[in-house]
Amino acid sequence: MTGILALVLFAARAQVANDNIENRRLLRAEEIITSTTTGCTVQRGCVDERLTGKCIEYHNDQWFEFRPPATGMYYVNIGGQHCRDVRGVQLVVLTGTPCEPATYRVLSCTSLGTQDDLFVALPNLQAGQPYLLDVDGYLKDFCGFKLQVSRQARGVPAVLAPAVPATIPATSRIIELAWEVPDSLATALYCRVLRREQHQFRAVEIRREPITRDTYGQRRATYALTDTLPGVGQYIYQIMAESDDPATPPTILKQLGVAYSQLRPSMPGTVAAGAAFLDLPLTNYPRNAYLTFIVTNPQNGNRLRTVSLTNQAAEARKARLYAQPWLDAGLRQVAVDVTCRPAHGLAYTDHLLLPLSAPAY
Template sequence: MANSIVLVAAQAPVPNDDIERRRVLHLNEPITSSTAGCTVQWKCVDERLTGKCIEYHNDQWFEVIPTVTGHYFVNISAQRCRDTRGVQLVVLTGEPCQPKTYQVLTCASLGSQDDVFVTLDGLRAGQRYLLNVDGYLHDYCSFQLTVSDKPQGVPALVPPNVASVVPTVSPIVNLQWTLPDSLVGTSQFRVLRRELTEFRSAERNTQPVRRTTYGAAGVAYTYQETLDKPGRYLYQIVAEGTDSQPPVLVQQRWVAYSHLMPMQRDTALRYLQVPLGQYKAGAKLSVVATDAASGRVMGNRQIIKQKKIEQISLLPVVLLQQQGVQKVRVRITQTYGPGQPPTSDELTLVVPAPSSSQ
């Protein structure tokens, strides 16, 4: 079924767009919010603390003070976003709007709209923790957030780089994995799948942990399926067990299925090229590509412009051809630093028609 596009109308930001009006969270109390209309208080953030994990675009602030020392989880669910990418989360300690006092506990860029959780180990009773939620790469999202003593969804972990996967002409996918010794409480495995342009993952298979007559757990597991259409698919295998053992990702893997294998050896012919010659070395760039006809997000990259790099390879031409994409609109956003608004450029690239050599 085709993805539905969520259109976010212009609206006033939530009050906790301002860190001084941050929203107080109570244990196991779900709240709903939206990044639409939010702005960034540049004096209250410092991207150097989070590295490549996050770029601030439309953030908002929350606060939680545990009453009991222990392990907690930030559950993010019910995301509805303009694009595919979902929200970003930073959890830190320190004085509000004094970045020099911040200590980052965790940073997560979700990259989808799946229900996920972020683990917070060893939070101290009476300690204030600040949570910052932002739309990933300018995405606008409504979402539900809960700080809880129980996880919901799957762990929010960065998947492998999809650009590194080599396309195959075989539609058959074979997955193999093992039960780690550390996960003795596992009762079942779930196999999840999401195509690159899809909003959420779907469950493809569930397998209980096998037991011998002596109660020992089986170690090796497999799953096979046949893809019905070309695309780039992310498979996640999640181990689930008792309440004392949160779900664990035991494997993440991209599979690229193509009817036509690109035969050219020249990268410039196999990938759509985005020109970067106009940007200075060291420029911080966010590149987002969409289907010019439908507005569907096709891919994105965050890079630092190198001196001798005049263009980058962004999308495999053969996959664009298979999906019927004729033109790709590329938005390049350059971020200068705290206190300086970003600037954006747009260009349209034409996808070459299939040739007899493909």
């Protein structure tokens, strides 16, 4: 029995065969494959983060190769994600000689930041040319996922989500949404409205609004919706125009980040006593360094927030995090892992334990 258990544990943790680039998996058009980033490592000599800038940090990547059977538009569809954290996977698509970064040309770099089903558009791929796909767990996330390169897009477009406002959260659960459908989307039949709280794995569709015409046959251009937030938190809205034609991918019309709290300001322009914030220690690090802060619950390791910024005055406001929900949950301190990439010199990491306290007013 012990031997069987050890074998099962080994299989669960074993690396996929394409962990190394020389064993990259060949993808056929329309084929759907299942894989996982768990147990994967990084061949540092085969990647160069200078090519992708702030888009990606390599932790547990794996490699694929795709050769289009015909020239044209293709979509990388990523779905069925099941991850340890919320962040999902990240994807780099490039050309060049495998494991020779000096020859690489990056076509697309996407950090998904969600476990929604998503697609990345790759226009004008050339028939027979090899394209390399590198999939990695975003910010050390471990994920199982499905991957496909197809002529048809599936899911929602992989675009950067809007930032939740750094100001004091609203005290009303009522959110007013308004958007327009341009004439260029003549085949669109309806708009989908998605909402996701930042700790949720996937977005929820809250409305499917038909695109209508007036009595003169003209398409209605403007739409509005009133939504009620289900509870305290930080939310992302996405509004997309879609059709029933599988050859026409969805188009994002609007994205919006909002925050809601039950704390009420004592007077306009002030914050009620007990509103807690966490100020990340920017002064500990060189100016113009690129910093990534991963805030976790020190009791169980659960991730609470991830913030990436360049250490300069224009981005300093990102370093003040609204922390009242953490304080309300009983936390009095949080663990913070910091990765610092100076403008000159080698990257390094710090592991901090920072207190939470309500400011005095």
